[in-house]
Amino acid sequence: MNQSMITASVTMGQLQKKLDTISHNVANVNTNGYKRRDVQFQDLLFQQLNNQTVHQQETGRNTSNGLRIGSGARVSQTILRMEQGAIIQTERPLDIAIGEKGIFFEVLPTDENESRRFTRDGAFYLTPNPDNADELFLVTGDGDYVMSATGNAIAIPANYDSINVTETGTILVTLKGDLDTEINLGQLQLFRVTKPQLLESIGDNYFSFPNLDQLGLGFDDVLELVPENEGKLIQGALEGSNVDLGKELSELILAQRAYQFNTRSISMADQMMGLVNNIRG
Known part of the structure; x- marks a missing residue:
């Protein structure tokens, strides 16, 4: 499978956990004494590819040598927020x-x-x-x-x-x-x-x-x-819930956009592979 597809699919699975957490917070916006949870992410393993054999051609490069190919991100933890509710x-x-x-x-x-x-x-x-x-x-x-x-x-x-x-x-x-x-x-x-x-x-x-x-x-x-x-x-x-509905909806929009971006990445990789398969010698 294309590496970009792997990266996008892994990240989408983890973004779904964030969406689930947000929906749980929103569902409990009127629950007495409820404490919301926030999601934190961290990078998964990545590969460093150094395929440039002519070191002189790296002169003036503004980025690090080689390419970093990541495997996506994962949820590192969900943090229980203990702030006082109204x-x-x-x-x-x-x-x-x-x-x-x-x-x-x-x-x-x-x-x-x-x-x-x-x-x-x-x-x-x-x-x-x-x-x-x-x-x-x-x-x-x-x-x-x-x-x-x-x-x-x-x-x-x-x-x-x-x-x-x-x-x-x-x-x-x-x-x-x-x-x-x-x-x-x-x-x-x-x-x-x-x-x-x-x-x-x-x-x-x-x-x-x-x-x-x-x-x-x-x-x-x-x-x-x-x-x-x-x-x-x-x-x-x-004591009311400490969920800030406006903040949760903002986080929801950002998570949905990130999810949409990764689905687009899979679609583009699929189109590129289709072009390669249709090449005739």
């Missing part, structure tokens, strides 16, 4: 936004064999405790239990009147018939991720870590517990 006021008591980047809620896995899961989406709800009709559990939009600082699900009395969540994550509840007394139900579990590029999206707006043992790391190497006296939580608000 804070959207909802006035709903169970909506809790994190006002500082790098901090995540932890969610209890439904199965003990599942990996630890983290999220920035603070749209929480209440669900009945199947074993106790007098209790409600704080859960995510998918019904997963939100973890407390003790490592357990957060239980709230069913006869509550109001729920107040402080900036540091302390949950205070007043009960019906006793509005003057606030009950401290514990602390939301908050972690600061120190190596965010290791986070993997596992769907449903959750993140998880790969097998850290294979990387020679432990959770203490990638997570820091946020002290109980610190925190930037905002009750009655949600």
Whole structure:
């Protein structure tokens, strides 16, 4: 196959990954706490052809000797961008936004064999405790239990009147018939991720870590517990996506043009080979 065809086809395959990443970002422009990803490319191997045997003819050359024939480019990595999203006021008591980047809620896995899961989406709800009709559990939009600082699900009395969540994550509840007394139900579990590029999206707006043992790391190497006296939580608000729709559409246009350029390269190489095949001696 013609070398230009190989170079173009390889690059087109990698550009498709960029297009997929952009489409994923755009699809989540309204997802609470979503963090966009950017794509970075790097050159693949290239060949250096030095076919000039008369060195005197290289005098005055403005470029390096010989020819470089590349093999295209590939995606080197997709970078998780942790910039803070816009804070959207909802006035709903169970909506809790994190006002500082790098901090995540932890969610209890439904199965003990599942990996630890983290999220920035603070749209929480209440669900009945199947074993106790007098209790409600704080859960995510998918019904997963939100973890407390003790490592357990957060239980709230069913006869509550109001729920107040402080900036540091302390949950205070007043009960019906006793509005003057606030009950401290514990602390939301908050972690600061120190190596965010290791986070993997596992769907449903959750993140998880790969097998850290294979990387020679432990959770203490990638997570820091946020002290109980610190925190930037905002009750009655949600963090929006950090996707810049205008930027994503600009990147989409550039990627499409690069893709079109490479398809044109294949078409021109095919035409040249057709001309060669039609030459008659």
